[in-house]
Amino acid sequence: MRYWGIFLLKLGVIYLLIRGLWLALVALLPPPAAFLYHHFRPFGHDLRWTVIILALFLLACGLLYLAVWDQTMRCRSCGRRLRMPVLRGSYSKMLQEGRPQFEYICPFGHGTLSVPGTRFQGREPSSWRANKGLWEHLIAADRRQN
Ligand SMILES: [Zn+2]
Numbered sequence: 001m002r003y004w005g006i007f008l009l010k011l012g013v014i015y016l017l018i019r020g021l022w023l024a025l026v027a028l029l030p031p032p033a034a035f036l037y038h039h040f041r042p043f044g045h046d047l048r049w050t051v052i053i054l055a056l057f058l059l060a061c062g063l064l065y066l067a068v069w070d071q072t073m074r075c076r077s078c079g080r081r082l083r084m085p086v087l088r089g090s091y092s093k094m095l096q097e098g099r100p101q102f103e104y105i106c107p108f109g110h111g112t113l114s115v116p117g118t119r120f121q122g123r124e125p126s127s128w129r130a131n132k133g134l135w136e137h138l139i140a141a142d143r144r145q146n
Pocket residue numbers: 075076077078079080106107108109110111
């Protein structure tokens with residue numbers, strides 16, 4: 001739940017930022033000149049406004065891309081950034097052992113994200129594996145040793 005809450009918060013901040021920039025631009029820039037007493041919509045009729053709208057659109061797309069990219073590297077349970085990348089497998093033994101993967105883990109042990117180390121077919125999905133009861137398992141193993 002916190003994972004999606006963080007994502008919705010980021011989307012809300014991006015919306016407010018883009019909306020604020022748009023309102024500031026509308027307030028600060030002069031309106032497009034009228035052509036034969038007709039006030040056309042600025043996009044596509046006035047070069048300055050068209051360039052500004054396109055730049056704002058590109059900024060919004062870039063921010064959305066960063067928000068989604070950041071969200072893929074977060075823990076699905078607690079929403080914290082995943083850490084400690086570990087390479088599983090070997091590039092030199094890829095034909096014998098399979099493709100290597102980077103594994104990122106939540107600092108609180110909620111799960112592990114496996115990201116392919118090689119991409120043969122473009123964008124390939126990562127896989128999330130929840131570690132159920134990791135700490136209980138470690139505590140039980142420690143008690144068995146004592
Ligand atoms: Zn976590």
